[in-house]
Amino acid sequence: MTTTPVPPPPAPDGHRAGRTRMRVRATPMPAGTRTVVRLGGEIDMDSAGELETALIDVLSGSADGGPLVLDMSGVSFCDSTALRTLLRVRRLALRRHGSLSIASASDQVARLLDLTGTGPLFGFPASPGRPDRSAP
Numbered sequence: 001m002t003t004t005p006v007p008p009p010p011a012p013d014g015h016r017a018g019r020t021r022m023r024v025r026a027t028p029m030p031a032g033t034r035t036v037v038r039l040g041g042e043i044d045m046d047s048a049g050e051l052e053t054a055l056i057d058v059l060s061g062s063a064d065g066g067p068l069v070l071d072m073s074g075v076s077f078c079d080s081t082a083l084r085t086l087l088r089v090r091r092l093a094l095r096r097h098g099s100l101s102i103a104s105a106s107d108q109v110a111r112l113l114d115l116t117g118t119g120p121l122f123g124f125p126a127s128p129g130r131p132d133r134s135a136p
Contacts, residue, residue: 037068042077048084055085068099083112
């Protein structure tokens, strides 16, 4: 007989118990410079839509061409759904003559960017000891 693990029951706020809810905090810098967005917690298929909405709101509130800089050092988990969301928001920022970059990332996020070769798209260098997969 095989058993299938059962996920923990939902917490009162709708998230599974034991998970760290995603946090987003935007800090606009002086006019005409940049907006820093600090992200924390777990970003996955359950929270990617919330992340996309929050980042688009920040983009909409900034002047055209204003860079959006992510601090992902507080992110404990980031999956492919979250990465796809970041790529979509990056494309939107570019269409608005802006940019989306990642200034800092947790080890887990850095590893995801390294493995997928997407770090350079966000101005995030390959980690030491890992190959730069963006090159052909």
